[in-house]
Amino acid sequence: MVDVGAKAITAREAVAEGRIMTRPDVVRLVSSGQAPKGDVLAVARVAAVVAAKRTSEWIPLAHPINLAGVEVEVRAEENAFHVVASVKTVGQTGVEMEALTAVSAALLTLYDMLKAQDRSMTITGIRLLSKSGGRSGQFVRKGGHTDAHRDTDE
Amino acid sequence: MVDVGAKAITAREAVAEGRIMTRPDVVRLVSSGQAPKGDVLAVARVAAVVAAKRTSEWIPLAHPINLAGVEVEVRAEENAFHVVASVKTVGQTGVEMEALTAVSAALLTLYDMLKAQDRSMTITGIRLLSKSGGRSGQFVRKGGHTDAHRDTDE
Amino acid sequence: MVDVGAKAITAREAVAEGRIMTRPDVVRLVSSGQAPKGDVLAVARVAAVVAAKRTSEWIPLAHPINLAGVEVEVRAEENAFHVVASVKTVGQTGVEMEALTAVSAALLTLYDMLKAQDRSMTITGIRLLSKSGGRSGQFVRKGGHTDAHRDTDE
Amino acid sequence: MVDVGAKAITAREAVAEGRIMTRPDVVRLVSSGQAPKGDVLAVARVAAVVAAKRTSEWIPLAHPINLAGVEVEVRAEENAFHVVASVKTVGQTGVEMEALTAVSAALLTLYDMLKAQDRSMTITGIRLLSKSGGRSGQFVRKGGHTDAHRDTDE
Amino acid sequence: MVDVGAKAITAREAVAEGRIMTRPDVVRLVSSGQAPKGDVLAVARVAAVVAAKRTSEWIPLAHPINLAGVEVEVRAEENAFHVVASVKTVGQTGVEMEALTAVSAALLTLYDMLKAQDRSMTITGIRLLSKSGGRSGQFVRKGGHTDAHRDTDE
Amino acid sequence: MVDVGAKAITAREAVAEGRIMTRPDVVRLVSSGQAPKGDVLAVARVAAVVAAKRTSEWIPLAHPINLAGVEVEVRAEENAFHVVASVKTVGQTGVEMEALTAVSAALLTLYDMLKAQDRSMTITGIRLLSKSGGRSGQFVRKGGHTDAHRDTDE
Numbered sequence: 001m002v003d004v005g006a007k008a009i010t011a012r013e014a015v016a017e018g019r020i021m022t023r024p025d026v027v028r029l030v031s032s033g034q035a036p037k038g039d040v041l042a043v044a045r046v047a048a049v050v051a052a053k054r055t056s057e058w059i060p061l062a063h064p065i066n067l068a069g070v071e072v073e074v075r076a077e078e079n080a081f082h083v084v085a086s087v088k089t090v091g092q093t094g095v096e097m098e099a100l101t102a103v104s105a106a107l108l109t110l111y112d113m114l115k116a117q118d119r120s121m122t123i124t125g126i127r128l129l130s131k132s133g134g135r136s137g138q139f140v141r142k143g144g145h146t147d148a149h150r151d152t153d154e
Numbered sequence: 155m156v157d158v159g160a161k162a163i164t165a166r167e168a169v170a171e172g173r174i175m176t177r178p179d180v181v182r183l184v185s186s187g188q189a190p191k192g193d194v195l196a197v198a199r200v201a202a203v204v205a206a207k208r209t210s211e212w213i214p215l216a217h218p219i220n221l222a223g224v225e226v227e228v229r230a231e232e233n234a235f236h237v238v239a240s241v242k243t244v245g246q247t248g249v250e251m252e253a254l255t256a257v258s259a260a261l262l263t264l265y266d267m268l269k270a271q272d273r274s275m276t277i278t279g280i281r282l283l284s285k286s287g288g289r290s291g292q293f294v295r296k297g298g299h300t301d302a303h304r305d306t307d308e
Numbered sequence: 309m310v311d312v313g314a315k316a317i318t319a320r321e322a323v324a325e326g327r328i329m330t331r332p333d334v335v336r337l338v339s340s341g342q343a344p345k346g347d348v349l350a351v352a353r354v355a356a357v358v359a360a361k362r363t364s365e366w367i368p369l370a371h372p373i374n375l376a377g378v379e380v381e382v383r384a385e386e387n388a389f390h391v392v393a394s395v396k397t398v399g400q401t402g403v404e405m406e407a408l409t410a411v412s413a414a415l416l417t418l419y420d421m422l423k424a425q426d427r428s429m430t431i432t433g434i435r436l437l438s439k440s441g442g443r444s445g446q447f448v449r450k451g452g453h454t455d456a457h458r459d460t461d462e
Numbered sequence: 463m464v465d466v467g468a469k470a471i472t473a474r475e476a477v478a479e480g481r482i483m484t485r486p487d488v489v490r491l492v493s494s495g496q497a498p499k500g501d502v503l504a505v506a507r508v509a510a511v512v513a514a515k516r517t518s519e520w521i522p523l524a525h526p527i528n529l530a531g532v533e534v535e536v537r538a539e540e541n542a543f544h545v546v547a548s549v550k551t552v553g554q555t556g557v558e559m560e561a562l563t564a565v566s567a568a569l570l571t572l573y574d575m576l577k578a579q580d581r582s583m584t585i586t587g588i589r590l591l592s593k594s595g596g597r598s599g600q601f602v603r604k605g606g607h608t609d610a611h612r613d614t615d616e
Numbered sequence: 617m618v619d620v621g622a623k624a625i626t627a628r629e630a631v632a633e634g635r636i637m638t639r640p641d642v643v644r645l646v647s648s649g650q651a652p653k654g655d656v657l658a659v660a661r662v663a664a665v666v667a668a669k670r671t672s673e674w675i676p677l678a679h680p681i682n683l684a685g686v687e688v689e690v691r692a693e694e695n696a697f698h699v700v701a702s703v704k705t706v707g708q709t710g711v712e713m714e715a716l717t718a719v720s721a722a723l724l725t726l727y728d729m730l731k732a733q734d735r736s737m738t739i740t741g742i743r744l745l746s747k748s749g750g751r752s753g754q755f756v757r758k759g760g761h762t763d764a765h766r767d768t769d770e
Numbered sequence: 771m772v773d774v775g776a777k778a779i780t781a782r783e784a785v786a787e788g789r790i791m792t793r794p795d796v797v798r799l800v801s802s803g804q805a806p807k808g809d810v811l812a813v814a815r816v817a818a819v820v821a822a823k824r825t826s827e828w829i830p831l832a833h834p835i836n837l838a839g840v841e842v843e844v845r846a847e848e849n850a851f852h853v854v855a856s857v858k859t860v861g862q863t864g865v866e867m868e869a870l871t872a873v874s875a876a877l878l879t880l881y882d883m884l885k886a887q888d889r890s891m892t893i894t895g896i897r898l899l900s901k902s903g904g905r906s907g908q909f910v911r912k913g914g915h916t917d918a919h920r921d922t923d924e
Contacts, residue, residue, distance in 0.1 A: 001819050002191070003839030005781055005860050011467055018277070037156070037215065042350040046522045047214050049463050050358070053518055053526050056823055058212070058259050059266045060201050060816045061191065064823050064836045066526045068554065069465030090467050090554070092838065092860070096273075097266050104258045104277075105212050112213045112251050119250075119282055119293050123172070123258075126277035139273050155357050157377030159319055159398050165621055196812040200676050203617050204820070207672055207680050210361055214354045218361050218374045220680045222708065223619030244621050244708070246376065246398070309665050310499070311685030313627055313706050326585070345464070345523065355522050364669055366520070366567050367574045368509050368662050369499065372669050372682045400684065400706070404581075405574050412566045412585075413520050420521045420559050427558075427601050431480070431566075431588035436581055447581050473775055504658040508830050511771050512666070515826055515834050528834045530862065531773030552775050552862070618807070634893070653772070653831065663830050674828070674875050675882045676817050677807065712889075713882050720874045720893075721828050728829045728867050735866075735909050739788070739874075739896035744889055755889050 001061045007092040012133030015086045016099035018126035019077075020107045026117045027076050037113045041074045041081075044106040044113070048072040048085055051105030055098045063093045072102060074110070081110050084129070094134050100126060155215045161246040166287030169240045170253035172280035173231075174261045180271045181230050191267045195228045195235075198260040198267070202226040202239055205259030209252045217247045226256060228264070235264050238283070248288050254280060309369045315400040320441030323394045324407035326434035327385075328415045334425045335384050345421045349382045349389075352414040352421070356380040356393055359413030363406045371401045380410060382418070389418050392437070402442050408434060463523045469554040474595030477548045478561035480588035481539075482569045488579045489538050499575045503536045503543075506568040506575070510534040510547055513567030517560045525555045534564060536572070543572050546591070556596050562588060617677045623708040628749030631702045632715035634742035635693075636723045642733045643692050653729045657690045657697075660722040660729070664688040664701055667721030671714045679709045688718060690726070697726050700745070710750050716742060771831045777862040782903030785856045786869035788896035789847075790877045796887045797846050807883045811844045811851075814876040814883070818842040818855055821875030825868045833863045842872060844880070851880050854899070864904050870896060 030040045037043075049070045056064040069088040074081055085102035087095040107123045114121065131139040184194045191197075203224045210218040223242040228235055239256035241249040261277045268275065285293040338348045345351075357378045364372040377396040382389055393410035395403040415431045422429065439447040492502045499505075511532045518526040531550040536543055547564035549557040569585045576583065593601040646656045653659075665686045672680040685704040690697055701718035703711040723739045730737065747755040800810045807813075819840045826834040839858040844851055855872035857865040877893045884891065901909040 001823075001837065001840040003841075003858050005838035005858050039347065039350050042347050043214055043354055046351055046354045047212065050214070050519075050522050051212050053463075054211075057208075057820075058201070058205055059263050060197055060204070060820050061263075062266055063838070066528060066553075066836060067463065068467035068525070070463040071465075088465055088467050091836075096269065097262065100262055100265060100277075104262060107280075108251065108254055108258060109213050109215075111254060112216055115250065119285070120295065121281070123254075123280035124278045126261075126280075127275070128273055131273070141274065155361075155375065155378040157379075157396050159376035159396050193809065193812050196809050197816055200813055200816045204673075204676050207617075211358075214358050217376070220374060220682060220707075221617065222621035222679070224617040225619075242619050242621050245374075309669075309683065309686040311687075311704050313684035313704050351522055355520065358522070359520050362519075365516075365666075366509070366513055367571050368505055368512070368666050369571075370574055371684070374682060399682075404577065405570065408570055408573060408585075412570060415588075416559065416562055416566060417521050417523075419562060420524055423558065427590055427593070428603065429589070431562075432586045434569075434585035434588075435583070439581070449582065501655065501658050504655050505662055508659055508662045512827075512830050515771075528836060528861075529771065530775035530833070532771040533773075550773050550775050659830055663828070666830070667828055670827075673824075674817065674821050675879050676813055676820070677879075678882055712885065713878065716878055716881060716893075720878060723896075724867065724870055724874060725829050725831075727870060728832055731866065735898055735901070736911065737897070739870075740894045742877075742893035742896075743891070747889070757890065 001063060004063060004093045009090060009092055010133045011090050012094050013088045014094060014096040014099040014131045015129040016103045016127065017084045017129055018103040018107050019080045019082050020110050020121050020123050021080045022118050022121045024079050026114055027079060029117065031076050040113045044074050044109045045072045047109035048102040048106035052087055052098045052102035055101040058101055059097055062097050065089050065091055065093060065095060067098060070102060072106060074106060083107055094131060096128050096131050155217060158217060158246045163244060163246055164287045165244050166248050167242045168248060168250040168253040168285045169283040170257045171238045171283055172257040172261050173234045173236050174264050174275050174277050175234045176272050176275045178233050180268055181233060183271065185230050194267045198228050198263045199226045201263035202256040202260035206241055206252045206256035209255040212255060213251055216251045219243050219245055219247060219249060221252060224256060226260060228260060237261055248285060250282050250285050309371060312371060312401045317398060317400055318441045319398050320402050321396045322402060322404040322407040322439045323437040324411045324435065325392045325437055326411040326415050326431065327388045327390050328418050328429050328431050329388045330426050330429045332387050334422055335387060337425060339384050348421045352382050352417045353380045355417035356410040356414035360395055360406045360410035363409040366409055367405055370405050373397050373399055373401060373403060375406060378410060380414060382414060391415055402439060404436050404439050463525060466525060466554045471552060471554055472595045473552050474556050475550045476556060476558040476561040476593045477591040478565045479546045479591055480565040480569050481542045481544050482572050482583050482585050483542045484580050484583045486541050488576055489541060491579065493538050502575045506536050506571045507534045509571035510564040510568035514549055514560045514564035517563040520563060521559055524559045527551050527553055527555060527557060529560060532564060534568060536568060545569055556593060558590050558593050617679060620679060620708045625706060625708055626749045627706050628710050629704045630710060630712040630715040630747045631745040632719045632743065633700045633745055634719040634723050635696045635698050636726050636737050636739050637696045638734050638737045640695050642730055643695060645733065647692050656729045660690050660725045661688045663725035664718040664722035668703055668714045668718035671717040674717060675713055678713050681705050681707055681709060681711060683714060686718060688722060690722060699723055710747060712744050712747050771833060774833060774863045779860060779862055780903045781860050782864050783858045784864060784866040784869040784901045785899040786873045786897065787854045787899055788873040788877050789850045789852050790880050790891050790893050791850045792888050792891045794849050796884055797849060799887065801846050810883045814844050814879045815842045817879035818872040818876035822857055822868045822872035825871040828871055829867055832867045835859050835861055835863060835865060835868065837868060840872060842876060844876060853877055864901060866898050866901050
């Protein structure tokens with residue numbers, strides 16, 4: 001695990017997104033609040049926060065980081081759920097892995113809660129949208145957030 | 155967490171896959187053993203096994219399961235790494251979440267170890283390939299494993 | 309940790325309850341869905357399930373158990389939230405610690421999510437309601453569930 | 463998880479308490495060192511420290527905090543054990559959840575180690591006694607510590 | 617992680633030992649109950665049990681196992697503490713890693729609690745004493761337990 | 771857990787070592803890349819990093835620390851594997867427990883991956899080599915690193 005001890009302590013933020021593709025009727029089941037396992041989106045959001053805090057246990061060489069804040073949005077689309085996670089810290093190393101891990105955990109949790117309805121769901125387009133703070137400076141994905149629907153064409 | 159106490163104890167297996175898309179020169183860097191953080195593929199494989207064993211900590215409503223075996227394959231493609239994880243147990247509930255979690259952890263670890271080279275990597279096509287054992291019977295994805303290269307066209 | 313290896317493998321269940329006492333206006337804030345941290349009751353339920361699965365990490369001499377099912381109910385009362393957790397397993401040792409841990413985690417989570425409104429909240433009456441399966445036979449608390457409102461008089 | 467990144471880094475402390483009610487003969491069994499599972503109070507103290515350090519794993523929206531110190535006192539009363547936990551940190555967010563979690567873990571551990579003697583034990587009166595450091599200033603419970611015996615009358 | 621799904625479910629046990637070498641005055645400090653950090657041996661025993669239960673989190677390719685029992689003995693010698701851990705399960709895979717992990721955790725904990733007195737302590741002679749159950753049959757170390765003092769001569 | 775809140779925040783480092791003794795043919799099996807469980811040394815290195823990050827979960831009274839860097843070296847000797855771990859942080863408390871824990875986890879992992887070849891392996895000579903930063907100043911073991919081969923004669 002590379003030494004970050006000499007890096008500056010700065011405010012850092014990262015935003016990541018991802019999608020799980022499913023059938024429109026599964027999306028409607030969730031939106032109508034009829035999913036048999038209860039409040040699917042609330043559980044997915046909690047899963048994202050919980051996983052983000054423990055990212056360094058998923059990723060062997062990731063530094064442990066005490067997160068200052070995590071925000072997770074899960075939004076229904078026509079045939080998908082779209083997850084965006086935004087993570088903040090004040091520290092010596094960035095939080096892009098935390099944002100990507102939050103997104104992954106939310107998407108896996110959605111799969112888990114809806115697999116009885118659709119075992120063909122595919123998780124796709126997990127990627128960093130932006131990143132700020134730290135030596136490597138600002139990163140903003142070209143095309144960015146608004147272009148998210150086209151991510152499988154790249 | 156739904157009650158599985160009355161389900162039969164049977165041998166169960168699940169296979170899942172996923173990809174992380176990157177530039178060809180990043181793939182070649184790893185294949186040549188020159189990646190600055192060392193043996194990238196070995197670390198990703200370990201990450202997958204470690205995460206699979208603790209799936210019920212990442213997925214709030216997943217049942218804890220004592221896995222009998224986990225196999226992980228990470229293979230370089232032209233502009234991607236392809237991960238396949240196969241998980242086995244003998245128990246009352248299936249292991250598809252464990253296989254999907256193993257794949258996700260390997261892909262996130264690849265991102266972590268290669269992000270200095272490419273921050274635009276996208277994780278894509280995480281999905282169940284097959285599943286056996288248990289009441290819901292055999293599941294095999296149509297098109298299946300051999301069709302994996304086309305998954306971003308769906 | 310005492311040896312349970314010779315005990316019979318049987319279906320086991322335990323039910324526990326507890327309360328957190330607060331002001332009526334805090335209860336109403338939650339019931340009306342206006343609590344600033346979002347869906348308080350959903351998060352508390354998730355916390356209970358997640359903690360129950362990892363009871364042996366809280367309680368040093370508790371046996372690790374693969375839970376078959378967990379159900380958690382969080383109900384608003386006039387000046388309290390009442391949590392009931394029911395835990396099932398098929399194994400060699402009982403799950404009363406899991407039920408009590410689930411209740412404790414839900415109550416602590418309620419405190420965490422409402423502490424900006426009321427720092428004087430008190431957690432009270434965490435106790436076993438019933439237990440079945442295993443050598444020591446059936447346990448049902450005298451007065452039991454219906455008497456729960458009187459537990460602070462004991 | 464709300465963003466605390468802009469909060470001041472200050473020394474923070476919180477003190478919490480709780481009780482587990484049992485029969486006088488169970489208290490005497492522990493005090494005489496005859497409890498079958500060994501040094502009950504020592505194990506409860508360790509459980510409290512271990513749980514306090516991992517509070518953010520039990521409470522979904524709690525911030526991870528690197529504790530600077532934890533002190534736990536477990537004292538026998540006539541028909542109860544009384545636990546007081548005092549937790550310190552230097553950071554951006556308070557430690558009242560850590561103090562309450564430490565108390566809860568100690569009380570659950572006492573239940574676990576004495577349940578063969580008394581399955582009717584009730585955990586009660588878990589609450590914050592005081593809190594200092596941070597924007598919201600000093601909190602001291604009215605009646606406070608000396609009044610602890612009356613907590614079930616509130 | 618190799619597949620153990622076809623192995624027989626049998627009662628299995630493993631016993632391991634290890635030592636931490638220190639100065640005689642440090643041993644006497646602990647034996648007299650004057651060590652500044654409190655009941656050193658009790659904490660070491662708890663650490664061993666807690667670590668044994670989570671062995672598969674420390675050892676990447678170890679199978680998760682629900683332990684049926686753990687016993688730990690920590691004994692003062694003239695210039696060392698001697699730890700013996702005995703672990704039992706009923707399952708498909710052996711528990712020698714759990715016994716070795718329990719011993720390691722107890723020894724590391726002793727180091728931690730006594731390092732202010734002696735930073736030159738050395739942990740030594742961690743090894744399997746015996747193992748039973750499972751396909752590979754009985755293992756008993758030659759010379760065995762009684763010969764433990766000579767383990768550095770092998 | 772003693773209060774370290776008033777200690778200075780400084781750069782701290784600790785280096786520890788240890789060995790696992792085995793037969794020369796087992797060492798050669800690993801060196802030749804023929805070990806049945808794959809890349810033994812890579813897995814041991816990952817295990818060391820992962821365990822170091824979570825030291826406060828192994829050692830009950832160890833403070834949680836966000837490590838800045840971990841380096842692990844596993845080297846084959848004639849009849850042993852030698853592990854050296856170097857750990858860095860910027861904080862209020864030292865990292866010698868993290869270095870010793872990293873070494874222990876690597877050695878246990880080596881045992882796990884080679885136990886089918888040799889169940890008589892002994893872990894030995896786990897000790898602190900050096901420590902810097904913090905109030906207690908510099909510690910360098912007499913005889914030190916170069917003398918490591920003689921540690922079983924003490």
